[in-house]
Amino acid sequence: MNNKELLLVSPSPHISSGAATSGIMLDVIIALLPAAAAAGLIFGYQALILMLVCVGSCVVFEFISRIVMKRKQTIGDLSAVVTGLLLAFNLPATLNPVYAVIGSAVAIIVVKQMFGGIGHNFANPAITARVVLMLSFPVAMTTWVKPFFYQVSGSSIDAQTTATPLGIIKEGTGEALPSLWDMFIGTRGGSLGETCAAALLLGGLYLVIRRVISPIIPLCFIGTVALFSWIFGQEPIFSVLSGGVLLGAIFMATDYTTSPITRQGKVIFAILCGLITVLIRTFAALPEGVSFSILFMNILVPLIERIGRGKKQKKGEKKA
Amino acid sequence: MENISLELKPARTFGGAKVPHRKHAKNAATIVMPPPKTVEISMQQHIGAPCTPLVKVGDTVKAYQKIGESEAFVSAPIHASISGTVKKIGSLLLPNGQKIPSVIIESDGELLTLEGIAPPQVTNAEELAAAARASGLVGLGGAGFPAHVKLIPGDKKIDTLVINGAECEPYITADYREMIEHTDDILNGIFKIKDILKISCVKICIEDNKPEAINILEQRIKSDSRSKGDVFIVKLKSRYPQGAEKVLVQAATGRLIPAGGLPAHVGCILMNVTSVAFLARYLRSGLPLVSKRLTFAGSAAANPCNVEVRVGTSIKDIAEFCGGFKGEPKKILLGGPMMGTAIYDVNYPITKKDNAILVFNKRDAKARPITSCIRCGRCLKVCPMKLRPCQIEQAAELQNAEALDMLDAAACMECGSCAYVCPAGRKLVQSIKLGKQILREGK
Numbered sequence: 001m002n003n004k005e006l007l008l009v010s011p012s013p014h015i016s017s018g019a020a021t022s023g024i025m026l027d028v029i030i031a032l033l034p035a036a037a038a039a040g041l042i043f044g045y046q047a048l049i050l051m052l053v054c055v056g057s058c059v060v061f062e063f064i065s066r067i068v069m070k071r072k073q074t075i076g077d078l079s080a081v082v083t084g085l086l087l088a089f090n091l092p093a094t095l096n097p098v099y100a101v102i103g104s105a106v107a108i109i110v111v112k113q114m115f116g117g118i119g120h121n122f123a124n125p126a127i128t129a130r131v132v133l134m135l136s137f138p139v140a141m142t143t144w145v146k147p148f149f150y151q152v153s154g155s156s157i158d159a160q161t162t163a164t165p166l167g168i169i170k171e172g173t174g175e176a177l178p179s180l181w182d183m184f185i186g187t188r189g190g191s192l193g194e195t196c197a198a199a200l201l202l203g204g205l206y207l208v209i210r211r212v213i214s215p216i217i218p219l220c221f222i223g224t225v226a227l228f229s230w231i232f233g234q235e236p237i238f239s240v241l242s243g244g245v246l247l248g249a250i251f252m253a254t255d256y257t258t259s260p261i262t263r264q265g266k267v268i269f270a271i272l273c274g275l276i277t278v279l280i281r282t283f284a285a286l287p288e289g290v291s292f293s294i295l296f297m298n299i300l301v302p303l304i305e306r307i308g309r310g311k312k313q314k315k316g317e318k319k320a
Numbered sequence: 321m322e323n324i325s326l327e328l329k330p331a332r333t334f335g336g337a338k339v340p341h342r343k344h345a346k347n348a349a350t351i352v353m354p355p356p357k358t359v360e361i362s363m364q365q366h367i368g369a370p371c372t373p374l375v376k377v378g379d380t381v382k383a384y385q386k387i388g389e390s391e392a393f394v395s396a397p398i399h400a401s402i403s404g405t406v407k408k409i410g411s412l413l414l415p416n417g418q419k420i421p422s423v424i425i426e427s428d429g430e431l432l433t434l435e436g437i438a439p440p441q442v443t444n445a446e447e448l449a450a451a452a453r454a455s456g457l458v459g460l461g462g463a464g465f466p467a468h469v470k471l472i473p474g475d476k477k478i479d480t481l482v483i484n485g486a487e488c489e490p491y492i493t494a495d496y497r498e499m500i501e502h503t504d505d506i507l508n509g510i511f512k513i514k515d516i517l518k519i520s521c522v523k524i525c526i527e528d529n530k531p532e533a534i535n536i537l538e539q540r541i542k543s544d545s546r547s548k549g550d551v552f553i554v555k556l557k558s559r560y561p562q563g564a565e566k567v568l569v570q571a572a573t574g575r576l577i578p579a580g581g582l583p584a585h586v587g588c589i590l591m592n593v594t595s596v597a598f599l600a601r602y603l604r605s606g607l608p609l610v611s612k613r614l615t616f617a618g619s620a621a622a623n624p625c626n627v628e629v630r631v632g633t634s635i636k637d638i639a640e641f642c643g644g645f646k647g648e649p650k651k652i653l654l655g656g657p658m659m660g661t662a663i664y665d666v667n668y669p670i671t672k673k674d675n676a677i678l679v680f681n682k683r684d685a686k687a688r689p690i691t692s693c694i695r696c697g698r699c700l701k702v703c704p705m706k707l708r709p710c711q712i713e714q715a716a717e718l719q720n721a722e723a724l725d726m727l728d729a730a731a732c733m734e735c736g737s738c739a740y741v742c743p744a745g746r747k748l749v750q751s752i753k754l755g756k757q758i759l760r761e762g763k
């Protein structure tokens with residue numbers, strides 16, 4: 001015991017809460033599972049395959065990137081799994097898996113690892129990948145299948161396509177809009193993970209209870225969408241349940257790395273996300289605006305975080 | 321008076337982390353360790369100017385004899401904790417890299433007390449402060465701020481005496497044992513200070529994980545004829561860092577100490593329970609501070625306990641007296657796990673301000689891997705100073721003084737809450753300390 005070298009010296013504090021990045025990511029994965037299960041039910045095995053392809057390719061790309069860049073391996077933090085799942089959630093169920101692999105490469109290699117990996121990217125990898133795929137493969141990325149199409153035997157997939165509820169409104173295809181109940185349980189056209197509102201809300205609740213996310217961003221985002229839809233004469237509940245609002249507000253806009261870290265910042269960020277979403281839906285040629293609005297706001301995060309930065313502790317004399 | 325509760329609800333404070341209690345030594349009554357064969361008394365036992373040794377090699381010294389003194393205002397004299405011969409004026413390497421003279425005394429085994437010690441005469445504020453200085457008292461809760469400095473508020477009007485019995489660091493039970501074992505000394509000290517400084521209100525702050533201490537103090541206050549309904553107990557929620565100066569004063573009084581300010585700026589004097597109790601004992605006996613109660617605990621402690629030791633006793637001697645180690649200790653801390661200092665050598669001597677020796681086995685000593693900040697915001701949420709620790713860390717790494725100033729890095733009290741909750745294991749406190757240094761050098 002007299003050998004000095006045996007004692008470890010390190011700066012305080014000497015204990016930790018035990019929280020770890022991998023634990024947080026595992027919670028996010030758990031929160032995504034209900035929606036993943038719903039996607040499997042609604043859109044069948046192709047949805048499941050797509051999720052597996054995205055998760056698998058994201059993890060592989062992360063693994064390879066770290067090796068190529070000679071950095072410490074990070075697949076253990078499970079963030080690549082989360083990115084893969086979220087990317088799959090943003091794709092149409094019958095998308096060719098090759099496109100999904102391309103999307104994974106964009107998300108992990110270009111958006112995440114080229115900027116230094118977890119915590120350093122300025123845009124949400126899954127959203128950026130979705131936007132890139134949309135611009136590159138607009139037809140494939142907007143071919144939506146009807147819920148339970150896989151149970152209808154004998155007919156070709158073409159016969160089973162439909163439009164998203166927002167698309168129906170925008171393009172006036174004359175198709176009947178799904179009922180609010182259908183929208184709540186997810187039996188409608190859309191990206192495979194965005195349709196089941198019930199499952200997404202359940203996941204969101206789990207994240208809030210586990211204190212993984214604060215409810216500020218989802219509440220402000222969803223509230224703003226509802227309010228402005230109503231102002232522009234749309235049905236607010238329909239607006240919230242349609243498109244990717246719930247998926248975006250609960251899982252994408254709350255991404256730690258690409259959303260503000262302060263309470264104040266979160267409020268501003270989420271309200272603007274909601275506002276831009278409604279503006280795009282109402283005035284732009286696109287039916288849906290969640291991805292674009294979150295991506296745009298991601299870029300503004302450093303700016304938003306400057307707010308309140310110079311607020312120092314009060315100096316000087318008495319303040320009783 | 322009988323059935324009126326003296327308990328007050330604390331005012332709201334910000335942030336804080338839920339740390340484990342692990343007060344394993346809670347019910348271990350204090351045992352007194354016999355004086356060791358040698359002591360090494362550091363000339364830096366406090367915050368402020370170090371002392372100069374007043375003795376030289378070969379001198380015989382008696383216990384309680386003054387052996388270190390400084391002219392500086394913010395300093396406190398140091399006394400011999402045993403009687404014997406000065407073997408060496410050593411040079412002690414502090415964990416922060418600084419070298420400080422030390423007086424090494426070899427015991428004569430007699431513990432001869434200096435003759436002519438008498439209780440001081442204290443009738444006014446100046447005499448109280450002078451007595452506090454002469455007693456060598458420093459903040460015994462771990463901060464080590466010379467007590468007499470607090471008792472001279474200068475031109476500030478003081479109306480509240482805040483007594484710190486929070487003991488919010490895990491493991492440590494030294495103050496808790498003081499409250500249980502020396503309740504009367506605490507009250508004597510409180511009433512003495514209150515009378516002499518004409519303070520109108522006393523608030524004793526205790527975390528709610530110490531109900532026994534709250535009870536016993538409440539009983540004694542109720543039955544004390546000196547109490548006129550102006551001594552209260554503030555039952556704090558157990559949340560780290562409740563015992564930090566700013567947090568405690570805010571919880572007790574609702575007043576916010578300004579940046580760089582002292583409790584006196586908001587009309588308060590803040591003293592630790594053990595410090596007030598010692599002051600009362602000193603006023604009664606005139607015996608200066610030469611011993612200290614410590615908690616010996618941690619995963620490598622065979623027998624967690626509270627032990628009163630002579631200042632300058634080595635960690636090794638104390639550990640042996642306390643029943644030794646369980647397995648091999650890999651990390652030894654002076655102080656709590658949140659703010660304590662890791663010690664490089666078991667022969668390191670303890671000082672007045674130390675309140676715990678924590679020893680940890682290999683498993684607990686293992687450093688956790690550091691990964692990238694994921695911007696989860698947990699560090700912001702727990703910071704009692706409402707800072708942005710993760711951004712301060714970045715600014716410190718970039719040596720960006722302007723950003724550090726904007727982010728108010730100087731206000732950090734180094735409580736460690738941020739690093740405690742960080743899922744990426746970032747060494748935030750270390751980086752912020754670096755940032756503060758950059759700011760100081762820039763000025």
Ligand code: SF4
Pocket residue numbers: 692693694695696697698699700709710738741742743744745746748
């Ligand atoms: S707690 Fe750690 S990971 Fe989270 S924001 Fe702070 S420094 Fe980053």
Ligand code: SF4
Pocket residue numbers: 702703704705706707708709731732733734735736737738739748749752
């Ligand atoms: S920044 Fe400083 S004051 Fe805030 S939690 Fe971290 S150590 Fe404590």
